[in-house]
Amino acid sequence: MASLKDGDAPPLSSRVMDAEGWALVEHSGRVVAFNAQASVHFGIPAPTTVEHGRLPGCEWLRSDGTPLPSHEAPLARALAGEQVDTAEWTVLRPDGMRVRLQGTATPVKGGDGRVAAAVLRTRAVEALPAPLLDASRLLAEAGALLGTSVDAEAQLEPLLKLLVPTLGDGALLILMSPDADVSVAASLHVDAGRHALLRELLSRYPPDPTLPGGLSHVFVTGAVARLCVMSDEHVTLTARDAEHARMMREVGPHGCLSVPLAARGNVLGALILLRANVLHAFDAEEERVLAELAHRTALYLENARLLKEAREAVRQRDEFLGIASHELKTPLTPLSLKVQLLQKQVTVLAREGKPVPTERVSETLEVVQRQVRRLSRLVDNLLDVSRISAGRLRLEVEELDLASVAAEILYRFAPAAQQQGTELELHAPVPVVGRWDRLRLEQVVTNLLSNALKYGAGHPVVLSVDARGTVARLTVKDHGIGIAPEDLARIFERFERAVSDRHYGGLGLGLYITRQIVEAFGGTVLAQSEPGQGSTFTLELPRGDIPEEWLTAHAAPGPTSESEGG
Numbered sequence: 116m117a118s119l120k121d122g123d124a125p126p127l128s129s130r131v132m133d134a135e136g137w138a139l140v141e142h143s144g145r146v147v148a149f150n151a152q153a154s155v156h157f158g159i160p161a162p163t164t165v166e167h168g169r170l171p172g173c174e175w176l177r178s179d180g181t182p183l184p185s186h187e188a189p190l191a192r193a194l195a196g197e198q199v200d201t202a203e204w205t206v207l208r209p210d211g212m213r214v215r216l217q218g219t220a221t222p223v224k225g226g227d228g229r230v231a232a233a234v235l236r237t238r239a240v241e242a243l244p245a246p247l248l249d250a251s252r253l254l255a256e257a258g259a260l261l262g263t264s265v266d267a268e269a270q271l272e273p274l275l276k277l278l279v280p281t282l283g284d285g286a287l288l289i290l291m292s293p294d295a296d297v298s299v300a301a302s303l304h305v306d307a308g309r310h311a312l313l314r315e316l317l318s319r320y321p322p323d324p325t326l327p328g329g330l331s332h333v334f335v336t337g338a339v340a341r342l343c344v345m346s347d348e349h350v351t352l353t354a355r356d357a358e359h360a361r362m363m364r365e366v367g368p369h370g371c372l373s374v375p376l377a378a379r380g381n382v383l384g385a386l387i388l389l390r391a392n393v394l395h396a397f398d399a400e401e402e403r404v405l406a407e408l409a410h411r412t413a414l415y416l417e418n419a420r421l422l423k424e425a426r427e428a429v430r431q432r433d434e435f436l437g438i439a440s441h442e443l444k445t446p447l448t449p450l451s452l453k454v455q456l457l458q459k460q461v462t463v464l465a466r467e468g469k470p471v472p473t474e475r476v477s478e479t480l481e482v483v484q485r486q487v488r489r490l491s492r493l494v495d496n497l498l499d500v501s502r503i504s505a506g507r508l509r510l511e512v513e514e515l516d517l518a519s520v521a522a523e524i525l526y527r528f529a530p531a532a533q534q535q536g537t538e539l540e541l542h543a544p545v546p547v548v549g550r551w552d553r554l555r556l557e558q559v560v561t562n563l564l565s566n567a568l569k570y571g572a573g574h575p576v577v578l579s580v581d582a583r584g585t586v587a588r589l590t591v592k593d594h595g596i597g598i599a600p601e602d603l604a605r606i607f608e609r610f611e612r613a614v615s616d617r618h619y620g621g622l623g624l625g626l627y628i629t630r631q632i633v634e635a636f637g638g639t640v641l642a643q644s645e646p647g648q649g650s651t652f653t654l655e656l657p658r659g660d661i662p663e664e665w666l667t668a669h670a671a672p673g674p675t676s677e678s679e680g681g
């Protein structure tokens with residue numbers, strides 16, 4: 116009689132179990148382990164509990180075909196303390212199939228000397244007929260599974276359990292992100308040893324759709340593929356190094372059927388079924404069911420992704436509403452305080468029959484004007500965002516000199532820069548003429564320059580303009596707080612900010628609007644930065660349809676000193 120201490124692993128090494136079914140059942144009826152081969156033998160998924168040692172839906176039969184009373188079944192006897200030695204059993208499974216199994220049932224003692232559990236081991240005496248594929252049941256079960264949770268990826272492993280061992284010995288679910296990053300979302304093999312090996316193999320050598328010969332073309336073409344994987348030929352063709360080859364050989368050759376996970380015209384990845392018996396080909400019905408299952412899974416994943424996006428959009432909107440109300444309120448406070456104060460003073464002075472001093476009125480009006488300008492800039496930004504979202508950003512293109520536009524905006528910023536002690540510099544040695552919308556171009560330069568002042572920590576800001584043939588270039592360089600590398604791409608998105616709103620006010624819209632305008636011009640905007648060192652924003656704008664002589668006569672004379680090559 117074996118004995119079991121608390122926390123012991125099931126008393127079998129995983130490699131021995133190749134074709135062996137085994138189950139470990141506690142005296143209480145709780146099933147601690149039930150391997151996939153046991154599922155194949157008894158035709159049931161792993162149960163969580165058994166009653167009186169009876170596997171759900173299964174009957175042990177006597178030689179005359181009558182069922183044994185439940186207390187005489189091997190597992191019940193072992194749980195009662197009896198060692199059931201190797202014997203041949205006939206078991207009637209819930210699917211009506213009779214199978215001949217050879218097995219043992221061994222009681223396991225706990226620390227107190229009493230029977231704590233029993234181990235059942237089985238081997239098939241004759242090859243089990245391939246289970247009948249119940250397609251509608253499989254799809255219904257998959258539907259129920261996929262429908263139970265909005266956490267798409269959590270359901271993928273259980274989904275594979277529906278396929279293994281019924282349809283194959285192993286299965287993989289591989290996902291591909293829109294930027295073609297491939298990841299193994301779930302993997303399963305009926306053989307626990309191969310299961311672990313396959314996982315390790317996939318994590319050390321993840322599938323690479325750019326490598327020829329493997330499953331790559333499924334991702335690329337979205338086609339159904341049947342191949343033999345991990346055979347000698349396949350290993351020679353695809354192994355990336357000796358260790359990869361060794362691991363593939365250890366998993367061993369498998370027939371493989373791969374169907375695309377396609378939804379609404381997008382290929383999201385592939386569902387792959389593996390069969391250890393390479394001579395047992397996948398038939399058309401199996402392919403049809405797998406393709407249907409893959410299609411439903413893809414739709415489900417796509418819906419889950421859309422739901423996640425929608426939730427994220429709502430979260431962003433709520434966060435934005437909070438920031439927007441705060442931002443709109445900020446200028447209103449000094450504005451209304453100043454007006455109230457003036458009103459009080461006017462009342463007092465009027466009562467005393469004195470005139471209101473003009474400097475007091477004009478000081479108040481200046482504050483009012485500044486805050487009204489700030490408010491209207493905020494409102495303009497909000498209107499721009501809704502215009503951009505509705506695709507209504509219209510451009511009125513005319514011939515302009517970018518160098519003059521830059522100089523003009525710089526001039527507008529001069530008082531504010533002086534007030535905060537920031538030096539402004541302009542490098543624009545020659546006119547750079549192109550066809551752009553003046554107001555939108557001014558808006559872009561204004562956004563970049565106002566950010567450089569805002570986040571520039573009072574250090575000098577340099578604005579440069581030059582051209583390379585048909586492309587005009589404008590850069591705004593500051594030496595301020597900088598931007599972390601992981602935030603560089605994000606800050607061009609709507610409402611995205613890389614600073615806390617306690618230190619810097621803002622809606623996170625300036626760069627979004629900038630990029631939208633620049634892209635509407637057919638150009639690009641790029642940020643380069645190092646935290647603490649400052650940032651450089653570079654605009655590249657096609658100069659549009661302008662006379663040839665403007666391109667040559669007014670091009671910058673040779674490479675400028677600020678050129679950063681890019």
Ligand code: ADP
Nearest residue numbers: 566570597606612613614621622623624625626
């Ligand atoms: P806002 O300035 O209103 O937050 P923007 O869209 O103009 O919105 O900028 C988005 C974010 O990018 C800012 O919140 C800030 O974190 C970062 N950022 C923009 N320009 C600079 C800069 N010159 N230096 C450092 N960070 C910047």
